[in-house]
Amino acid sequence: MKNLKISNTLTRAKELFKPINSKNVTMYACGPTVYDDPHVGNARSLVVFDLLFRVLKKIYGENNVTYARNITDVDDKIIDIAKEKNLPIENITKEVTKQFHSACKNLNCLNPTVEPKATEHIDGMIKMIDSLIKKGFAYVNKGHVYFAISSFKNYGKLSNKNLDELKAGSRVEVSSFKKNPLDFVLWKPSEEKDPGWDSPWGRGRPGWHLECSVMSEKYLGKKFDIHGGGLDLVFPHHENEIAQSCSNNSIERMANYWVHNGFLTMDKEKMSKSLGNIVSISSAVEKYNGQIIRLALLSSHYKQPLDWNEKLLEQQRSTLDKWYSLYEEKFNTKETPQCFECLLDDLNTPEYISKLHELYNEALKGDNKKKESFNSACRLIGIFSENKENWEKYKKKSVKVSEKFIVKKINERLQARKNGDFKLADKIRDELLNEGVLIEDKKDKTEWKYK
Numbered sequence: 001m002k003n004l005k006i007s008n009t010l011t012r013a014k015e016l017f018k019p020i021n022s023k024n025v026t027m028y029a030c031g032p033t034v035y036d037d038p039h040v041g042n043a044r045s046l047v048v049f050d051l052l053f054r055v056l057k058k059i060y061g062e063n064n065v066t067y068a069r070n071i072t073d074v075d076d077k078i079i080d081i082a083k084e085k086n087l088p089i090e091n092i093t094k095e096v097t098k099q100f101h102s103a104c105k106n107l108n109c110l111n112p113t114v115e116p117k118a119t120e121h122i123d124g125m126i127k128m129i130d131s132l133i134k135k136g137f138a139y140v141n142k143g144h145v146y147f148a149i150s151s152f153k154n155y156g157k158l159s160n161k162n163l164d165e166l167k168a169g170s171r172v173e174v175s176s177f178k179k180n181p182l183d184f185v186l187w188k189p190s191e192e193k194d195p196g197w198d199s200p201w202g203r204g205r206p207g208w209h210l211e212c213s214v215m216s217e218k219y220l221g222k223k224f225d226i227h228g229g230g231l232d233l234v235f236p237h238h239e240n241e242i243a244q245s246c247s248n249n250s251i252e253r254m255a256n257y258w259v260h261n262g263f264l265t266m267d268k269e270k271m272s273k274s275l276g277n278i279v280s281i282s283s284a285v286e287k288y289n290g291q292i293i294r295l296a297l298l299s300s301h302y303k304q305p306l307d308w309n310e311k312l313l314e315q316q317r318s319t320l321d322k323w324y325s326l327y328e329e330k331f332n333t334k335e336t337p338q339c340f341e342c343l344l345d346d347l348n349t350p351e352y353i354s355k356l357h358e359l360y361n362e363a364l365k366g367d368n369k370k371k372e373s374f375n376s377a378c379r380l381i382g383i384f385s386e387n388k389e390n391w392e393k394y395k396k397k398s399v400k401v402s403e404k405f406i407v408k409k410i411n412e413r414l415q416a417r418k419n420g421d422f423k424l425a426d427k428i429r430d431e432l433l434n435e436g437v438l439i440e441d442k443k444d445k446t447e448w449k450y451k
């Protein structure tokens, strides 16, 4: 049996992974809130946990891993968008779920074993709230139910912060219904026109954190192996999941390993709506190709921040283009390459990819056996999901004129302008535009970029 080492946010250490039951390894990852087209930041989490799923299957057996990833289809953000667009909530959630699934397919992510929806588990959530109230961990105030964080001694353990730090470092929802500002909502009343379910506390809807506690327990058990998500979920989301599940089930840990992937920045800036620099997975796939995006997302270690920029994507494009010269449909074996060891060391994908480059170079000179190894090593991380024909088709679509050609044309245009031949200068500008190149005259130079 291969030994996997994984970084555990809970212990802040890289640990040897020991499953509760090696015949059924269990992993839960927080899925999307389906209110808007998923973006490349979401894609990182998807691809990282897809890779972990693949690695676990490789170690413990194809059918011995249960991976649950939820869909949050009731949330204030969804309600707000539905109001803004004047559409029924279901139209939004159905459409965005469809977009999400198509993004998963484009990124070559395997289907999780189960994909539960929040709205299909409201009964379970009501039961859990009821139990938390009875056990003294939650309180009711005018149709609202809150979890009292003072009742849970380990609150803050995952994020490694004391209560004052948590209060200071986060935006805590202020409400007169709460006893403590850090108490979080389990149930809240719904207005007539908003989605709501009948409950002992009146018509309302659940707080976001609750669904993951309920659904992970239903599909993976009270205690399971891995709980994953993006770094931004550590607090409050995961901290609150732990508080709910551990209190209700009188256990020390709900998941033994908490795994979090780092942030994704966009040209060194935080990705955010207000900066207008959010790139959706669908537009990235349209501009590049799902495999290029997948390889780009795996190019940094999952715990490190990753900067999303043109250069990164162009690099992956040329790498894949090179690698595709050795693609063979028939070499779709399940062989475990030696470089799998890199993935066992806390999913060290940069190291794995550099080994792929070495394997490529060897295979280029070597026999079929080497080519076969190279092909299976690519497939192991979800690369080579398209056949060569499709890759060629994509390449044709995206082929661009060379930099040399562009620079030559820009110089010709500058000369024309110097000569006062503005007609010719404009003609050259249009010619470049036709080739998909935009030029812009700055004070003392001309800059260009691909459209």
Ligand SMILES: [Zn+2]
Pocket: 029, 030, 031, 212, 237
């Ligand atoms: Zn969650």
